[in-house]
Amino acid sequence: MDIGIDKIGFYSPNVYVDMEKLAEARDVEPAKYTIGIGQERMAIAPLHQDSVSLAANAALSILDEDDKEKIDFVLFGSESGVDHSKSGAVWVHQLTGINKEARSVELKQACYGATAGIKMAMGHIALNPESKVLVLGTDIAKYGVKTGGEPTQGAGAVAMVLSSNPRLLSLDNDSAALTKDISDFWRPLYSDYAFVDGKFSNQAYLDFLNDVWVNYQEKTGRTLKDFEAMTFHVPYTKMGKKAILAMTENEEESERDRLMEYYQSSIYYNKQVGNIYTGSLYLSLLSLLEQGPELEAGSRIGLFSYGSGAVGEFFSGTLKADYKNYLSKDKHESLLNERRELSISEYEEMLQQSLPKDGADIEIESEDMKEGTVYLTGVKEHIRQYVKK
Template sequence: MKIGIDKIGFYTPHIYVDMEKLAEARNIEPAKFTIGIGQSQMAVAPITQDSVTLAANAALEIIDDEDREKIDFVIFGSESGIDHSKSGAVYVHQLLGLNPHARAIEVKQACYGATAGIQMAKGHIALNPDSKVLVLGTDIARYGLNTPGESTQGAGAVAMVISANPKIMVLENPNVYLTNDIMDFWRPIYSDKAFVDGKFSNEQYILFFNKVWEAFKAKSGLELKDMEAICYHLPYTKMGLKALRTVLDEATEDVQERLLENYQVSTLYNRNVGNIYTGSLYLSLLSLLENKDDLQEGNRIGMFSYGSGAVGEFFSGTLQPNFKQYLNIDGHRSLFNARKEVSIEEYEKIFEETLPTDGTDIELDINRDPASIVLSGIMDNKRQYVNKKR
């Protein structure tokens, strides 16, 4: 049975910061952001957007009435959860009006959560071929103002419908995965900002990639020449390139050129959104699919997923006939074009505007947020969500 990505959607907030201006405000050479880490713009989440609304907005653009009936499993991958008990998936399920006879869970392992969700979805579809699974990778990356990690923040979500006989990509076997208990990045439950050992995390990312790539080659018999492109989890766009360069000497010059060219295309969206944790790998995949004009049916795309702490996985998928017809290229182009740049002063004010943590009720002005699904406030310790299209 062929199982894979039938639909894929994306959402990012309507405001962003220019990275050159952020660098200047922090007395940093702009090239360190635009070239050194490879970022041009950084999405900023207003107080009316959280991991639930980002995920719901991403899914809203791709699902139809048939999906609403057939989706019987919602998997919410995030490290920006809003509740220690109730899953974000339950909120999204209600906001989208999905079939009530469905499972809805939240999955957490740093930036790896959505990949774990996809693998669970494959197992579910294998047992229930007529059903569909909605997998969400949704996050707001926060390190704090004037911190070393500030330039690798971002906000957004990717939503994928996983099904049998998918229209976009068949996910192949085998998969290779690796776990090791390390402290390269973490966020304790008492903190709304992450902690990171940047140099150590970069080293571990590359080490994990090298280990799973070697194991994948041995298990699958595939090599670099068999990959049209490799997409990476991208905390910043230069990170995947560092990993790719460690294995390029395995390939001929023409294969190297192809992989490097396709890698750059796969980073276009991430470069202008920033780090979205669980969704970053799949935003890179979407960037490749929507911006590379000569991809063809049968092309194999390798994917490296990494979640600090740490879990890594390498797997691959093959593109399906006429896959371009099932992408929302114009919609995503419009999403980017409609965004508004905010000044550094505005960004800092938005960043410091947070929800109360003492049980105080709050009503938010949702008219300033053009998104279809928004957070309208908190009442009696319960988040209040609005789907404007209902």
């Protein structure tokens, strides 16, 4: 059965920080941020945007009434969940108006959560060919002011509708996965910020990529020549370049150059948004599809997903004919271009805002709530309050 991605879209908050200005404020050479890690702008989530509202906004940007009727599974991948019990998927289900008979579940494994959702969706559709599944990757990467991870923050969500006979990308059932219990990045329940061993995490990412790529080749008999382009989980965009260099170390220079050319198209959106954890790989895929040249039907795209802790997976898909007709390039470019730049002082103040931790009620008001469709407007009697315009 032909199963894959029928629709894809993303949403990011309407405020950002310029990375050159952040570097100057931190007495760092700007090239360390713009070239060294490969970031240009960094989306910041105001208090009225959390993982639920970001996901709902992303979903509403692509769903039509037929989708809402046929979607019977909502899978919410995130490491920025807002409740230990209730899934973010339940809120998104209500805010988007999806049919009441749908199942709604939250998935967590660092940046791998949305990929787990895709694998579950494929199995569900194989058993229920008329079904559609909404898969969400939504996160807020937040490390704090003047921390080592500060330039690799970000915020946003990617929404995908999976179905049989998709119009964008058919997914192959040929993946290779790996799980190891390591401590390269983690966030205890008591901490607002993650702990990370940056050097170890980078190496773990590349080690996992090598292991699953070797396993994938053994399973399928495919080589790099079978792929038109590769997309990667990119916590910062320079990581994708490191991945290609690792994969092509023993390949012809022409192979590396070809993949590097597509890599530039695949990081366009990520460079403007920053790290969105579970959505990062799929924002890169979307960037390739919208910002890259139109590829021939049947072109194979490789996808590498990595979630610290750690789980990695390599899988692939083939492009459908006329896939460009079903994308929203202009809308996504407008979303990014119409954002408001924060001064460094505004950014620092916004980053340190948080909801009360003592159970107190709060009402949220902000001029920036003029954009988007769904907002968190406060907390009342310990229950988050969302509004859909």
